[in-house]
Amino acid sequence: MDFGVLSEFSMATILFCLFVAVVGGVVKGAIGFALPLILVSGISMVTDPKIAIAALLVSTLVTNVLQTFRAGTGPALASLKEFWRYVFAVCLFIFLSAQLVPLIPSRVFYFVLGIPVVGLSLIQLFGVQLTIAPRHRRKAEWGIGALSGSFGGFAGTWGPTTVLFLLAINTPKAKQMIVQGVVYGAGSVSLLTAHWQSGILNKETAPLSFAILPAALFGMWIGFRIQDRLDQALFKRITLVVLIIAGINLLRKGVMG
Structure with missing residues (x-):
């Protein structure tokens, strides 16, 4: 049987990957995101x-489906009915941007994603509430959905x-978990499909992606x-x-590569 890249890993490397998957699964279950x-x-x-990136695809899809339902x-x-614009924009831009992954250095996008995440989270953690007014929500769903999808693909x-x-539209905790599951579940299907198309997920990397699924679950x-x-x-504070x-x-990965 061909185990792909797993055949090249030492036992210590495999155990480390499984440990990372368990940690990611705990965080995912507790606050609804961060597994990828x-x-x-x-x-x-x-x-x-x-x-x-290939390793995360199967676990991301399965755990998001479980969270969704x-x-x-x-x-x-x-x-899905309420946030369909955001979901559509995320899925579309995940698929489009994923095709560029083999061509563009990953460290560029670590910077692009890391800087706003840290900055905006620190602002909210120290008490400044970022809000999106209801009249601007539709535009925000399209714009932030496209941005999120681009980060997802890259x-x-x-x-x-x-x-x-x-958080900016003051989504209650229980609803936020469901919405995150819907957005991530739909996006995961798009991401897996896109990276099968891009060649990131293939017969060499797929065994690793399936192998870490039980640990993530x-x-x-x-x-x-x-x-x-x-x-x-407490949920919001831990999330931030x-x-x-x-x-x-x-940002560390952007600096060190």
């Missing part, structure tokens, strides 16, 4: 960034800008139990702290 960020950041420490089909469909993650958008199971105990204020940490790590 953690996977691409952690796994790219021991392998090529493009292999790390955790509260039932009705709330998921209602969220760096494999569209979570930080999506979370910042949902185990971590997500733990994270769901943590999420159920978080109140709204995770965004800052993730953003700083993106």
